[in-house]
Amino acid sequence: VQLVESGGGLVQPGKSLKLSCSASGFTFSSYGMHWIRQAPGKGLDWVAYISSSSGTVYADAVKGRFTISRDNAKNTLYLQLNSLKSEDTAIYYCARKGDPGYYFDYWGQGVMVTVSS
Amino acid sequence: DIQMTQSPSFLSASVGDRVTLSCKASQNINKYLAWYQQKLGEAPKLLIYNANSLQTGIPSRFSGSGSGTDFTLTISSLQPEDVATYFCLQHNSWWTFGGGTKLELK
Numbered sequence: 001v002q003l004v005e006s007g008g009g010l011v012q013p014g015k016s017l018k019l020s021c022s023a024s025g026f027t028f029s030s031y032g033m034h035w036i037r038q039a040p041g042k043g044l045d046w047v048a049y050i051s052s053s054s055g056t057v058y059a060d061a062v063k064g065r066f067t068i069s070r071d072n073a074k075n076t077l078y079l080q081l082n083s084l085k086s087e088d089t090a091i092y093y094c095a096r097k098g099d100p101g102y103y104f105d106y107w108g109q110g111v112m113v114t115v116s117s
Numbered sequence: 118d119i120q121m122t123q124s125p126s127f128l129s130a131s132v133g134d135r136v137t138l139s140c141k142a143s144q145n146i147n148k149y150l151a152w153y154q155q156k157l158g159e160a161p162k163l164l165i166y167n168a169n170s171l172q173t174g175i176p177s178r179f180s181g182s183g184s185g186t187d188f189t190l191t192i193s194s195l196q197p198e199d200v201a202t203y204f205c206l207q208h209n210s211w212w213t214f215g216g217g218t219k220l221e222l223k
Contacts, residue, residue, distance in 0.1 A: 003160075034212075044204065046212035098166060102208040103151040105172070107160040 008111035021094030032097035037090035123215035140205035149209035
């Protein structure tokens with residue numbers, strides 16, 4: 001199992017960014033996927049989840065601003081980040097839903113998003 | 118929201134020591150707790166799920182116990198490669214992480 005995030009960078013407040021997570025080594029379409037983030041010097045926070053059937057749920061802090069999606073043909077998970085705030089600055093990780101269970105069994109190495117003017 | 122509290126925040130131990138890390142939930146999470154190891158610059162690695170189930174490929178010196186609100190991760194004989202930050206995750210109701218325990222060698 002390998003998960004590789006990309007798309008991070010420096011972005012101004014109020015702007016948008018789209019993160020990608022390329023998956024390999026497993027049948028991507030069969031698994032739910034998560035995004036988790038870690039702000040500098042802070043703990044980990046769950047951000048969003050998409051099921052294998054593309055049902056979605058979000059943390060309150062990002063609801064209405066972030067959108068999780070997936071392209072099973074490309075084995076890729078996405079996170080669209082809109083209306084970015086300074087408090088969204090963090091390392092963003094993608095992770096696979098455990099089987100069975102609702103823990104995360106494999107994680108990517110993360111991608112940095114910095115929101116600053 | 119369920120809060121997760123880990124202790125200690127920092128631990129220094131010697132090779133061969135038995136090490137015990139704690140994670141407490143603010144309410145009953147049944148058995149739905151996972152433990153992860155994260156080394157600097159690496160992806161987090163799942164060690165234990167459902168409180169006491171060892172993930173495939175993880176050395177048997179790692180074990181987990183507990184249920185309800187109190188959980189423990191034990192390393193039976195600390196090895197140099199175990200230097201890392203360890204954090205817990207409750208997956209009973211949404212998902213909440215503990216603040217982590219940074220483990221170093223004495």
